[in-house]
Every structure is written in C-alpha cells, then in structure tokens.
Amino acid sequence: MTAPSTAPASPGRGGRWIQQWDPEDETFWKETGEKVAKRNLLFSVLSEHIGFSIWTLWSVLVLFMGPEYGLTPADKFLLTSMVTLVGAVVRVPYTFAVAIFGGRNWTIISASLLLIPTIAAFTVMKPGTSFNTFLLIGLLAGIGGGNFASSMTNINAFFPLRKKGWALGLNAGGGNIGVPVIQLAALAIIGAGGGPRVLLGIYIPLIVVAAVLAALCMDNIENVKNDTGAAKDAAKDGHTWIMAFLYVGTFGSFIGYSFAFGQVLQNQFGRTPLEAAYVTFIGPLLGSLIRPVGGALADKYGGAKITLYNYVGMGVATAVLIAASMQKSLGLFTVAFVVLFVLSGLGNGSTYKMIPGIFQTKAVAKGLEGEAAAAYGRRLSGASMGLIGAVGALGGVGINLAFRQSFLSYGSGTGAFVAFLAFYAACFVVTWAVYLRRSAAKDTATAATEAKPQLNYAEV
Known part of the structure; x- marks a missing residue:
C-alpha cells in the first residue's frame, strides 16, 4: 500500500495535497491513514475551537455591558439571536468551501477571517456606541459558527465509517469547548477588574496561531470534491431534514443556551456579571466534553437508541427547570440547566453519528457493497452535513428569541x-x-x- 502523496495535485494548486486516500482499506489505515487523519483532526479541532469562541463572544460581552451601555435585556437577546443566525446561515457555504479550496487551505482562510470581527469588536466596545453598531459587529462574529461545518465536512473525509462517531464527536466536542473557554477567560478578567478589550486582545494572537499551525500541519484531500448532484440528492432526501430537526433539539439547545444562560441568570435571578460568569461556563464545558462520549456510545449501541433516551432526559431536565423557575429556586435551576447542557452535548454526538450510518444503510439496501456502499454513504452524508448543521444552529436563534419574548411577556x-x-x-x-x-x-x-436487504436504521 502506497503512502498518500502530498505533492501538489495539479499545476497552480498550492498547499499540501493528498492524491490517494482510502480510509476504508484497513491496511492503508493502519500503515498510513490513521496517523495522518489524527494529525489533521488535532489542528482542525484547534481552529474550530477558536471559531466557536469568537462565535459565542457576544454571550460574554453582554455580561460586561452594564446600564452605561443603554441596552435593555430584549436588546441583548436580539443581539445574540442575530449572531447565532449568521453562524447558522454561513454553515452552508462553509461546507462546500472544503472541496473548492481544500480542507487545509480553507482552515487557514476561515481561521484568518476571525480577525475581522475580533478587531472590530475591540474597536467599538465602549459605552456610547450605538446598538446598531453593536448589532453589525455582532453579525460579523457569526462567521465563527461556519468553522464547525467546514471542519466536520473535512474530518468526515479523513476517517472510516467505523471511526466516524468517535472522530466527529471529538472534533465537534473540541470545538464546542471554545464556548466555556471564552466564558472562563471572561470570568478571570471580570474577577481581576479588567474590561472586554483585554479579552479581545487575548484572542487576536490566538487566531493567528491557529491559522499558522493549520498551514504547517494540515493536508488537503484531492478526491474531496463538491458534488452538486449529491447536494441536490441530500436536499431531496427526507432523512436530511429529519436529522436537521433532531439536531435543532441537541445542538440548537447547546448553542442557544450557551448564549442565553448568563442573561437568564442576570435578568431572572438578579445575578451580577461576576456571579453569572461563575456558573455560565460549567454547562457548556460539560456539554462539550460529553459530546465524544455521545459519539462513542452511538458507535457501540446505535445512534438512534442513544438519541431517543437522551430526549427523555432532556424533557425531564426541562420539566425540572420549569418547576425551579416558578419556585424561584436558583440552586435547583442552575443544576437542572447544567444537566440539560450535558444532555444536549451527549445528543450532539449521537445525532451526528447517525448521519453517515443512515446513508450507509440506504446504500446497503440498494444492493451496494464494499467501497461502492462506502462511497455512496460518504457522498450523501458529506453533502447533508452542511444543511443539517445550518438548520440545527437555527435552533439557537429560536431559543434566544423565545427567551426574549418570554421575558417581555x-x-x-x-x-x-x-x-x-x-x-x-x-x-x-x-x-x-x-x-x-x-x-x-x-x-x-x-x-x-427472506427478501433483498431492507432498510434498518436501529443501529445507525
């Protein structure tokens, strides 16, 4: 088995290009593929991690924005809703960018683009700035949400089906941790009496580091191409939209609550910015760390089963939140909210594992075997991931708008x-x-x- 070539694939295409990549071949995987795939996974996680931090930057910045900024709670929920919206929408083009530019090359570009909203926020973050200006700069931060889609599409191509649950869960979980990390950084800065510009000043050089390491350590895969037919087929397939709906419930909850948790504590329970910051990072941190576990459990027991039981848990946690909210019990409210975060992270891993499994199952039901079945599954699952990720992130918009209306009413x-x-x-x-x-x-x-193979999704 030949090692993958990193020579330029064709004249005029710069960067490190792998011309042969077949992770389903066990000999290739053991001798060469696994090492290369894990290296790309590591630096993909780093870039996506910074992207999540910048995307959720305004969940932290609004904690700094006291009465002197002249913003109402409704203004702040609207601001975070719009940031979430942009992050959801850009996931679609970011998915296709991997095949156009190459996974490594697009990681460099997408990481570098994060400098724009960060430097812009550093410039305008002060009392007296208009709400419309904050809203515009917040919209720019939404591009950080796109890094997830391109990163997941890229890593999906590197790993064999039997490892996708683990790899995609680790990739997404490592990115999700960007949420609690920036919240922890804000806690330290608030506690030390610092301002929001200190936080922004820390992240500007980190963005540069992520882009440089992607350039030095990642690879492009030559045979990852945009297939407009696959995109159309995925959009026509009902499972794409069913999984998008389910992903709204898991990831939409995670990102929506990440933006809203601190504001709910401030507005409903009268917590100060420092008091809110002490607990807001816990839920996103545990939800991020548990995501690879959700993927691994789905690999072992089936994503559909784990997802089903996970929604039972989310329902119970939400019922407890309703009771705690009505009784004004801060302790019970906080514990239940953290549990809900953990379950959303677990469900993130299990639902994303289901996607390649569903399309692989459909390939087998069509009578395909071996590499033909794997190629069919990769083709449709890769095309569907951008749509599913985008729609799922829209759940975060809905959560923030729901909180806005609930507080107004x-x-x-x-x-x-x-x-x-x-x-x-x-x-x-x-x-x-x-x-x-x-x-x-x-x-x-x-x-x-004893007919031909039938569709069986219980193990996806």
Whole structure:
C-alpha cells in the first residue's frame, strides 16, 4: 500500500495535497491513514475551537455591558439571536468551501477571517456606541459558527465509517469547548477588574496561531470534491431534514443556551456579571466534553437508541427547570440547566453519528457493497452535513428569541421552557417513529420473506 502523496495535485494548486486516500482499506489505515487523519483532526479541532469562541463572544460581552451601555435585556437577546443566525446561515457555504479550496487551505482562510470581527469588536466596545453598531459587529462574529461545518465536512473525509462517531464527536466536542473557554477567560478578567478589550486582545494572537499551525500541519484531500448532484440528492432526501430537526433539539439547545444562560441568570435571578460568569461556563464545558462520549456510545449501541433516551432526559431536565423557575429556586435551576447542557452535548454526538450510518444503510439496501456502499454513504452524508448543521444552529436563534419574548411577556424564562419541553417531546416521537419503530417492522418483514436487504436504521 502506497503512502498518500502530498505533492501538489495539479499545476497552480498550492498547499499540501493528498492524491490517494482510502480510509476504508484497513491496511492503508493502519500503515498510513490513521496517523495522518489524527494529525489533521488535532489542528482542525484547534481552529474550530477558536471559531466557536469568537462565535459565542457576544454571550460574554453582554455580561460586561452594564446600564452605561443603554441596552435593555430584549436588546441583548436580539443581539445574540442575530449572531447565532449568521453562524447558522454561513454553515452552508462553509461546507462546500472544503472541496473548492481544500480542507487545509480553507482552515487557514476561515481561521484568518476571525480577525475581522475580533478587531472590530475591540474597536467599538465602549459605552456610547450605538446598538446598531453593536448589532453589525455582532453579525460579523457569526462567521465563527461556519468553522464547525467546514471542519466536520473535512474530518468526515479523513476517517472510516467505523471511526466516524468517535472522530466527529471529538472534533465537534473540541470545538464546542471554545464556548466555556471564552466564558472562563471572561470570568478571570471580570474577577481581576479588567474590561472586554483585554479579552479581545487575548484572542487576536490566538487566531493567528491557529491559522499558522493549520498551514504547517494540515493536508488537503484531492478526491474531496463538491458534488452538486449529491447536494441536490441530500436536499431531496427526507432523512436530511429529519436529522436537521433532531439536531435543532441537541445542538440548537447547546448553542442557544450557551448564549442565553448568563442573561437568564442576570435578568431572572438578579445575578451580577461576576456571579453569572461563575456558573455560565460549567454547562457548556460539560456539554462539550460529553459530546465524544455521545459519539462513542452511538458507535457501540446505535445512534438512534442513544438519541431517543437522551430526549427523555432532556424533557425531564426541562420539566425540572420549569418547576425551579416558578419556585424561584436558583440552586435547583442552575443544576437542572447544567444537566440539560450535558444532555444536549451527549445528543450532539449521537445525532451526528447517525448521519453517515443512515446513508450507509440506504446504500446497503440498494444492493451496494464494499467501497461502492462506502462511497455512496460518504457522498450523501458529506453533502447533508452542511444543511443539517445550518438548520440545527437555527435552533439557537429560536431559543434566544423565545427567551426574549418570554421575558417581555412574563418577566421570566418560564414560558420559553414550556415551549422547549414540547419541542423535545416532538423530537422523541420523531426519533422513535422514523428510526426505531419502522426499522423493527422492516426486520420482521425481512425475516418472513427472506427478501433483498431492507432498510434498518436501529443501529445507525
């Protein structure tokens, strides 16, 4: 088995290009592929980590923005909603950018682009700046949300199907940790009496480091190409939209709560910025760390089963939050919110593992085998990930808008939590009906008729 070549793939294409890549070949994987894939995973995680930090920057900055900034709670929820919205929308073009520029090359570009919102925020972050200016700069920070989509698409190409749950979970979890890390940095700075510009000044050189390391240590894969037919096929496939719906419940919850947690503590329980900062990082941190566990559990037991039980847990945690909110119990509220974060992270890992498994299952049902089945699965799962990631992130927009309306209408977040509980119940029903109940019926039919392979999603 030849090692992958990193010579330029064709004249005029700069950078490190791998011309041969077949991770499903076990000999290739053991001799060469695994080492290369893990190296690219490491530096992909670093860049995505910084991207998440910049995307969720305004969840931290609003804690610094006291009465002298002249912003109402509704203004702040609107600001974080719009940042989340941009992060969701740019995930679609970021997904296709990997094939156009190469995974390594786009990582360099996307990391470097983070300098724009960071330097802009450093420039305007002071009392007297208009809300519209803050809103515009916040929208720029949304590009950090796109790094997730390009990173996941890139890493999906490097690993074999049997390792995707672990690899994608680790990649996403390492990126998600950017949320609590920037919140921890803000806690340290607030505690030391520093201002928001100190925080921004720390991240500017870190962005440069991430871009430089991507240039030095990552690779492009030549055979990763944009397939407009695959994109159309993925968009037409009902499973893309079903998984997008389920991902709204997991990742949409994670990112939405990451933006909103500190503001809820301030507005509903009267916490100071420092008091809020002491606890806001805990949920995102644990939710990020647990994501690879969700992927690994999905590899072992099936993503559909883990996702189903996870939604039960999210529903219970939300019910406790409603009770704690009505009773004004800060301790119970905080614990339940942290548990909800953990479950959202676990579900992030299990749902993303389901995506390649679903399309691989469809390939087998079509009668494909071996590399043909793997190629079909990679083609559609890679194309669907950008759409699923984008729609999932829109859940964060919905959460912040729901909190905004709940505080405007009721003066607390209780109304929003009731809506979230209903949504998690819907996610449970969809997961069971599409990926567990129906697959069981298919298995029975197959056993009875000994027909050709049938669709069975129970193990995806």
